Amino acid sequence: MSRTIRLASIPGDGIGPEVVAEALKVLRAVTDGSDVAFDVTEFSLGAARFTATGDILTESDLEAISSHDAILLGAVGGDPRDPALKGGIIERGLLLKLRFALDHYVNLRPTKVYPGVASPLSDPGAVDFVVVREGTEGPYVGNGGSLRTGTPHEIANEVSVNTAFGVERVVRYAFELAQKRPAHRLTLVHKTNVLVFAGSLWQRTVDAVAAEYPEVAVDYQHVDAATIHLVADPARFDVIVTDNLFGDILTDLAGAISGGIGLAASGNINPDGAFPSMFEPVHGSAPDIAGQQKADPTAAILSTALLLDHLGLPDEAARVTRAVEVDIEGRASAGSSDAGAANPAGRARTTTEIGDA
């Protein structure tokens, strides 16, 4: 009983194509000789295509992508100084549009300090937590506007929209995850003392769902305090559940403390299975080092582990993760700090060499 997985690949801009190439290599290697095969369709989307054609993501692109079993995305975003790309037009028109259109309400971002990795913290401890970031609501809904724009009387508003439906489903997912993990801990992060309406909805939802998961120990931290704990004692966290914007901020910080955003993987997941889920490194397109074989493809490769897990292939996922662990330990003992957007170094291997390893 062989299985063919239809994978949509969106390499995107900058270092995206390089890291996706290595991720696909790993997917092929780990399923080689098994009854699982990947049928990959590549979609050329991103800043380059927008500049050439004016299109970001057409209805027919979206339809074609939706018909796949999963999506692997590299990175999107052109030169930040390009005025034609101002206001995150590609990020919103492509990345956020996919997350919203495909109802990726769980944005799953694990953080682990691998043995041998150089963390900027002098003593990170045994860091192994997952941020469950809401992906379809909050300040990301695009519900803003401005009045008297460009005059001294301008008013610019942004609305964060939060629904019981949207909060409950992601909170429930986070509790399920905490239940499965050995530590059984869940931390809600919000700003309930200032954002009282949204905060109250999140807090009441967590309290209500917690009653169904008596084994999970629940606590709460304000987002400002959470940044302190992430730096002072990140090992205390197990599962963090939080809103779209706070999750964005905390996961970049989490990437930084765990040795650089070059290792941070993520999944944009539709747990209901109504739409394909999308897996991507947390890092950006880093146009300044694009095409130079300087990017660390590890985050993209670890994203394939999340993809394999999501598709019900936990053994393959574990083999990918293990290979990455061995590779990272090897870097440490060789005394070399590798490529990677945040961390280009002297004796670094190329993107391809890391993928091969």
Place this chain on the structure above:
Amino acid sequence: MSRTIRLASIPGDGIGPEVVAEALKVLRAVTDGSDVAFDVTEFSLGAARFTATGDILTESDLEAISSHDAILLGAVGGDPRDPALKGGIIERGLLLKLRFALDHYVNLRPTKVYPGVASPLSDPGAVDFVVVREGTEGPYVGNGGSLRTGTPHEIANEVSVNTAFGVERVVRYAFELAQKRPAHRLTLVHKTNVLVFAGSLWQRTVDAVAAEYPEVAVDYQHVDAATIHLVADPARFDVIVTDNLFGDILTDLAGAISGGIGLAASGNINPDGAFPSMFEPVHGSAPDIAGQQKADPTAAILSTALLLDHLGLPDEAARVTRAVEVDIEGRASAGSSDAGAANPAGRARTTTEIGDA
């Protein structure tokens, strides 16, 4: 020509009274024998008073406080598990109400890694930057609401309000500050690729004001990326200007990397002088260690340096800062880690002993 400064003191809750007592001791010591004297009125506000009387900040409290030259605040907030204090009722009714009523549009939060201080970063470098956080707009305006509350169809919104008037005055303050500091650098932190209306207003304002300050080098970072840089290379920052919520998050993180929130001072400033400015440690009331002489009063003492500076007493301010520096270096060479909300330790001195030192 002697000068009497009318100071409103709001010790508040938890460790607030202990740290304010030491701050007042320092203010008296540094002006002793000079022609400057402090006339201190104490206001008993906070959770304890709210629980006893139901009042948080009455109109007559506010009027009385407004008639002073400056305000020194300890910390506010009772036991977070007390259901009567839910939703930040004290924080909003007292702290935020004062910031808004007294038009504290500049929330000034300097970060410095003092020699000898134990930072969680293995190599923080020469960290010395100031966050200029907007204090009267953004998601803090209390402009939220909910519909069908408590039902499965609940919607809870929060509105971030940003005005050209409000953004320009704080941006201008930040440029003035950057102009005066040796490094002449200013970084705008926002999330312009998602919060496009507010982000565009902030970006356009910075661009416009920058034209008047050609010596100041300006750059921009998304708030998520800024957390990475704060951890990976905090020495790169000089002046950061940002909105109310991003400023809240970044300054707690800044406090953490510079050796704990027990050292972080802040000023809520009305630069126009129409209302008294208010100085407070960034830390909270820490009810768990209150009354035990375990709190580090250093943040409150450093806040008096900001107060003295604001009142046109830079020499006195410098003497306070220097005394703190000497004290912190002394801690390092004695091999002792001191008291402080975030850092209670074995051979710690008491709150009073640190104040005396």
